Amino acid sequence: MSKLILIDGNSIAYRAFFALPLLSNAKGLHTNAAYGFTTMLLKLVEEQNPSHFLVAFDAGKATFRHKDYAEYKGGREKTPPELSEQFPLIKELLAAMGIKQFELDGYEADDIIGTLTRLAYEDGGMDVIVVTGDKDMLQLVSERVSVALTRKGVSEIELYDPARLHEKYGLKPQQIIDLKGLMGDASDNIPGIPGVGEKTALKLLHEYGSVENVLEQAANIKGKLGEKVSQHADSARMSKELATIFREVPLELGWDDIRFQGYDRQAMADMFRKLEFKSLLEKMDLPAADAGTGAAETERLELDSMQRMTGDTLGELVDALPAVAALYVEVIGDNPHTADVIGISFAADEPLRSYYVPFGLLQDESCAAAGQVRDWLAAEDKSIAVYDLHRSIVALDWRGMKLGGVDFDVQLAGYLLDPTESTLTLDGLAARYGLPSLPSDEAVYGKGAKFQLPPEDKLSDHLCLKAAAVLRLTSRLKDALEKDGMHRLFYELELPLASVLAAMERKGFxxxxxxxxxxxxxxxxxxxxxxxxxxxxxxxxxxxxxxxxxxxxxxxxxxxxxxxxxxxxxxxxxxxxxxxxxxxxxxxxxxxxxxxxxxxxxxxxxxxxxxxxxxxxxHTYYKQTIAATGRLSSQYPNLQNIPIRLEEGRKIRKVFVPSEPGWRIVTADYSQIELRVLAHISQDEKLIEAFREGLDIHTKTAMDVFGVAEDEVDANMRRQAKAVNFGIVYGISDYGLSQNLNITRKDAAKFIEQYFAAFQGVRRYMDDIVKKAREHGYVTTLLQRRRYLPEIKASNFNLRSFAERTAMNTPIQGTAADIIKLAMVQMDERMKRENLRSRMLLQVHDELVFEVPEDEVGHMKKLVAEVMEQAIELDVPLKVDVDDGGNWYEAK
Known part of the structure; x- marks a missing residue:
């Protein structure tokens, strides 16, 4: 028996959006509705095994119903942009999953679905399940059509057949339109009869059966209810008509067009990676990223030799070390502080050759050649390229080995050249920069429970190819960094920061x-x-x-x-x-x-x-190549997420103490750094004046937005001003601000407009940066970090709007991230130059944390304030709050 599933796309997307917290991927693209929608689709396919599948969408605002009633759906609030931007993603997901989607101008998704349920009934031989959050669809229920209403967002459904419908409402399916005719539907702006709710409407229908019969018997209905029925008879008739699903839509769809033939697993995997649906990738056991076929390669990655070293042959590598220009450290496990190091491969050029050394051999204290290789690895007087310097240093350091003399990191370079690119694996970088495809780690090791080390010869070849790929990628990536103006950002900030982070993490807290x-x-x-x-x-x-x-x-x-x-x-x-x-x-x-x-x-x-x-x-681990804005993220454990808003949460910081007796914890925190960056970038006179004069910026904003004097700003005004200040930095919408402040979207939109009227320089900046992004295809921070925005020219309004908001906030957030990272590099240099014993332990957003000997506390407090405040020159002063205490809590 054939089974057809029909999804009300707009309804399910809305319910998924409001049911799940706002989620976003590394690009900042919101994904909660897409995630909820996808999990529901996967569950339906697994449980129902459909032969045919279609998702219907509303094509636009105007439908044939508007001709009869112009106010139809007129009361609906504008779709939040955080949801609008996800509709194109949902449609991409459907295509990847092999599920047909359809929309038609002038008609709603309900009408498309209603027509298909009629055709399925007439053709016979097909059961239908309609999935929606809209009770109107219950009018489609029949012996062959079940309607699944979503509950708890989209995670649960309640299935209605004629028996269940009668049990719940005491109605037949065709009476659902009578119910709507009497009670109306506020969400669609269908008026019904004023004052008649569901309970009253059901009572009338149980007695009279239909809208027409109710109107005919109005004189027999007692009291004010009878008067209302008589007065609003036309409204009831029109409401019933508006609620009736049109089932004669001219569809050019055959059953073969909507046949479900299974997922395109590679396309689905690519989409899940793009949206960072890691749990779904794991659950569906999807294939590894397609690194390309190498068809567009400009040269062959053919090695003259690949050798696996043994104790007897390791001397050959020692002799070749002066020519080695790249190496690859294979670390197995997510957390490099606890992961296993399998081995290291080395690559030299002219001729191109690679050497693989098992890690156990490198650790062999009785092997003289192994000692020479370890000394070479630690030496600073060499120039080599690696993949993921930070991870390599950490993993080796825990095993008693040092790594020095690294002047290039291909992963870090690839990240800077396109921070929104999710494929920063070595095979992904090789494909992206014109090298032949490398075997993926998943292809060599397997995945999840299937993971295992391959035979030694296969492992050796795999790692030799990786070292050779690092070598070949280096010149290409160096040229690309130079071309894009990120040479200084790479060499003066990101590359030295990798070593700083590794040292911080190894010290631990x-x-x-x-x-x-x-x-x-x-x-x-x-x-x-x-x-x-x-x-x-x-x-x-x-x-x-x-x-x-x-x-x-x-x-x-x-x-x-x-x-x-x-x-x-x-x-x-x-x-x-x-x-x-x-x-x-x-x-x-x-x-x-x-x-x-x-x-x-x-x-x-x-x-x-x-x-x-x-x-x-x-010993936390900072991911340096995750956030598109340049922010660091902390894992194992995440020390950036320790709660600070509630006193109970702040108390957790009491347990973080110095590692030496008599030492102190010193914290240094940038004050409102993103707003200061905004003032500099926008050149808004009021913002610049406020920061130069040391005014409280949220009070100043409240004064200008509400048009009041300083002494008239109350706590609520300041709270609202603070929300809009930071909301502007993060590209907040009226919907987002309304949620933060628990106010209506209309009031939130008015508040945002008042802000822009007061701070016209910020408005000009927002307009100008969008124009520049449209012209160049990217935006930059003050330190020239780029973020590409291909969607800025998209014909789809929602994608384009998302790119515009990203263009506005990336230079602000990205510059703030750059500044604190620059301060970290400079602090590390100053502490080494002055031979201080103090140690930098953490970066938590805009805060740096140190442990400091008692006799260095005074000096360190002055030094860290000086370095952080002078890390970069802006048109407004950078301000740093420095404190110390016996633990992290006391120092805050």
Whole structure:
């Protein structure tokens, strides 16, 4: 039996967007709706095994219904740009997954779906499942058509057949349009009969059967309801007509056109990588990135020789070391602090040859040649290229080996040349820069549970090819950096930073585990206190972590207003609880309980697992080539995410202490660096004046936006001004600002317009940078870091709008990231030059953290402020707040 699945594309995209938190990939492209949509598609295919599949979209705003009722859907708010930009992604995903999509001018997705359900019924032999978030679609239910209404966003569905529909509403499918005719639909601006809700409409239909019968019997309906029915008879008829799905759309689609023949696994893998759906890549066991066929190569990567070294032959490599120009360190594992080093391959040119040395051989203290290779690796008086210098230094350092004399990193160069490129693997870089395709690591080692080291000869050849690829890529990437004006950014900032990061991570940050455990006990005691308070308020004991039991307490026992329901009962998510907090003190205690429970599990128990027993420290790992803006990201553990807004979260910093007795922790934090960069780049006179005069920028913004004097700015005004200040930096939309401030989108849009009216230099900058991006195809930071924006000229409005917002905020965010990284490199140089014992331990966004001997504290506080404030010259002063304390908490 054939099975057809029809998806209401717009409805599902909307529900996925509002159900999931805003997610974005490294390019800054929002992906939450695309992710939710994709997971639903995968689940449907797995569970339903359809023979035919189609996703229908609305083609535009104007449909035939607008001719009869111009206000149809007139009350809808404009689609948030964070969602609009995802529709093209969803359509790309559908194409990659082999799922047909369709839209037609003048008609809605409902009409396309309705027509196809009719045709499927008439042709016979096909069962249909319609997936939507819109109850209007229930009118399509029949013996052969089931309608799946989404619940809990799109993660669950409720399936309706005629029996289920009658059980839930006491109606037949065709009566759904009568229901809408009577009660209307605010989301579509269908008026219905004013004052008639679902309960009343159902009562009328159960008694009279249809809109027409209700209108005919209006005189017999008692009281004001009968009067309303009589007065709004025309509205009811029109509303029923508007709610009726048109099932005669002229479709030029045959069943073969929408036949589902399975996924294009390579195309789907490419899209999942682009959107960084890592969990879905893993779940679907998708193939490795296609590194290309090498058809466009300009030269062959043919080695004159590839040799696997043994104890007897290692002397040949020693003799060849003066000619070696590139090497590759094979590190297996995500975290280089704990990963395995398999071996190192070396490449020399003219003739092109490679040597592979197993790591165990390099560590052999009894082998004289191995000692000579180790000495050569550590020497600074050489010039070699590598792949991923930072990772290589860290992995080797833990195993007692040094790596010096590196003057080029092909991964780092590839990242700078296009930071939005997700394929920075060596095989990906080779394909991107015209070399023949290399075998991917996945092809050689396998993936996930299937991972295993290949035979020694295959491993040797693979690593020899990698070293040769590093060598061949080097000249090409050097030329590209020079051509794009990023020579200084690479050599003076990013390359030296790799070594600085490696040294910071290797030093690590000591954690007082006893203090951490004590804080865990304190949290546990507070959790137990709050738990008892919750039981007292509720009048009974229950499982606080059970949404079902909590829902029964809040909504059945305490009779609090129901905000949202799910398939399994009442919703008790954070959004619901925040709205309920004013109604009962119990809700505030629940929110507090959840906050402390997360601190306990994530930051107490989680951090204890990350402390290395041999050092008593945590050794985070900074990813240098992830964010398109140039920001660093921290992993294993993520020390940039330790909460600081709540006092309970800030207390976690108390456990981070100096590693030497009598030493102090010194912190230095840039004050409002992104807003200062904005002032410099935009040349806005008011912003420049505010920073030069040392005014509080959020108060100044509130004064200018609200048109009030300084002493009239209240806390709420300043809070709103702060939100819009940082919102401008991050390209926030009216939707985003409305969510941050809990105000309407209309008020948020007005606020943004008031801001631009007050700060006209910022408005000019925003307009000018978009023009430049359109002209050149990219934007740059003050240090010439590039970000390409190919979508800036896209015909699709949503893609183009996303690129425009990215063009506005990338120079600001990117320059701020460049400045603190430049300060790190300069601080490292100054500390070495002055032979200080102090150590740089962390970078957390705009903050640097040091551990400092008592006798160097005064000097270091002056030095770090000087270096950070003079890292770059702007038209406004950079300001750094420097503090010290016995632990990280006290120093903040």
């Amino acid at each position: 000591r954690v007082d585990t006893e203090e951490l455990k004590a804080y865990g006990r304190e949290l546990q005691a507070r959790l137990e206190e709050i738990m008892q308070t919750i039981y007292d308020e509720a009048g009974t004991e229950f499982n606080i972590n059970s949404p079902k039991q909590l829902g029964e307490i809040l909504f059945d026992k305490l009779q609090l207003p129901v905000i949202k329901k799910t398939k399994t009962g009442y919703s008790t998510d954070a959004e619901v609880l925040e709205k309920l907090e004013p109604y009962h003190p119990l809700v505030g205690h629940i929110l507090n309980y959840r906050t402390l429970a997360k601190l306990q599990s994530t930051y107490v128990e989680g951090l204890l697992k990350e402390v290395r027993p041999d050092t008593g420290k945590v």
